[in-house]
Amino acid sequence: xxxxxxxxxxxxxxxxxxxxxxxxxxxxxxxxxxxxxxxxxxxxxxxxxxxxxxxxxxxxxxxxxxxxxxxxxxxxxxxxxxxxxxxxxxxxxxxxxxxxxxxxxxxxxxxxxxxxxxxxxxxxxxxxxxxxxxxxxxxxxxxxxxxxxxxxxxxxxxxxxxxxxxxxxxxxxxxxxxxxxxxxxxxxxxxxxxxxxxxxxxxxxxxxxxxxxxxxxxxxxxxxxxxxxxxxxxxxxxxxxxxxxxxxxxxxxxxxxxxxxxxxxxxxxxxxxxxxxxxxxxxxxxxxxxxxxxxxxxxxxxxxxxxxxxxxxxxxxxxxxxxxxxxxxxxxxxxxxxxxxxxxxxxxxxxxxxxxxxxxxxxxxxxxxxxxxxxxxxxxxxxxxxxxxxxxxxxxxxxxxxxxxxxx
Ligand SMILES: [Zn+2]
Ligand SMILES: [Zn+2]
Numbered sequence: 585x586x587x588x589x590x591x592x593x594x595x596x597x598x599x600x601x602x603x604x605x606x607x608x609x610x611x612x613x614x615x616x617x618x619x620x621x622x623x624x625x626x627x628x629x630x631x632x633x634x635x636x637x638x639x640x641x642x643x644x645x646x647x648x649x650x651x652x653x654x655x656x657x658x659x660x661x662x663x664x665x666x667x668x669x670x671x672x673x674x675x676x677x678x679x680x681x682x683x684x685x686x687x688x689x690x691x692x693x694x695x696x697x698x699x700x701x702x703x704x705x706x707x708x709x710x711x712x713x714x715x716x717x718x719x720x721x722x723x724x725x726x727x728x729x730x731x732x733x734x735x736x737x738x739x740x741x742x743x744x745x746x747x748x749x750x751x752x753x754x755x756x757x758x759x760x761x762x763x764x765x766x767x768x769x770x771x772x773x774x775x776x777x778x779x780x781x782x783x784x785x786x787x788x789x790x791x792x793x794x795x796x797x798x799x800x801x802x803x804x805x806x807x808x809x810x811x812x813x814x815x816x817x818x819x820x821x822x823x824x825x826x827x828x829x830x831x832x833x834x835x836x837x838x839x840x841x842x843x844x845x846x847x848x849x850x851x852x853x854x855x856x857x858x859x860x861x862x863x864x865x866x867x868x869x870x871x872x873x874x875x876x877x878x879x880x881x882x883x884x885x886x887x888x889x890x891x892x893x894x895x896x897x898x899x900x901x902x903x904x905x906x907x908x909x910x911x912x913x914x915x916x917x918x919x920x921x922x923x924x925x926x927x928x929x930x931x932x933x934x935x936x937x938x939x940x941x942x943x944x945x946x947x948x949x950x951x952x953x954x955x956x957x958x959x960x961x962x963x964x965x966x967x968x969x970x971x972x973x974x975x976x977x978x979x980x981x982x983x984x985x986x987x988x989x990x991x992x
Pocket of ligand 2: 795
């Protein structure tokens, strides 16, 4: 017997319904904000992720499904979605056009990690990216959309917010952070010592308690912002306040990816343990130029679909659709034709064998149908159907035409 790979899952039954519910709810929100769907390849050149996500990141170093294909290309299964959208954007020279572009995407991502609750090696992400808009109103709109998705799914959250500064103010801040860290080297964990040189901002979200204790007094980026970053961060907080979106500024919040600047945010739930981030995102004005494009403002977010699935419940299902059956062999072909017509606009289930009325009603119950439609000997003679509304218990015997007209 062949089993699925570790960390790979089949999604079926109510879980599959929940998957559709999460993705469709998010789609509805994004369509209302005028974002276009972008379906991207799952396989990309490895170089794309080295240049965007960063060669020093765990994702690129340890977690990619990477191989050489038969054409001797170094390729990998996408570990995240933003890089692909950015690649599409640059490849099609959209960075040379004056208008703004907004895309959403969803689908499988792949990372070879230790599987945990709500975390798989093949997982699904729903994300969006807005290109060309530098106004902080767009940062706000992106956060508003993310909160609208979670509200729609009835998921409660805590929104954490920070600013990472820009290329004016961040390098100065990083220098003062490095200086602060230099004296503490031997008190910090191995990972922090490595990050200290390669990516010092990342030390701030180290999971090791003793490291965190050392960082209590570390200089904070939000106290070192340049005027433009500071003004934008204030404006963003004001917009959130005015629109009743609750948030907390977390001065230690940094994102795991190298290309962020200014606004970053995470929607966190305490109901899924340590892996609490359901939606994370921010601004990454530097990414397009990393990929040889013209520098372009960009802001977006990604949602972990499996995590959202853990936190939401399916809306209660009501009886819906039709269950059809015949009471004798002669009526079968009529009921098959009738079902074809019903299925043009409604969900319908069909019994392939003639059955007694009681058995047909039982089948309708099992299918959670709202109506049971039966053709027996009499109905067949008179060109009628026997119809029962299983919720109101009303029964009637309309002609086939009357019935079909009534359900249009
Ligand atoms: Zn700045
Ligand atoms: Zn550490």
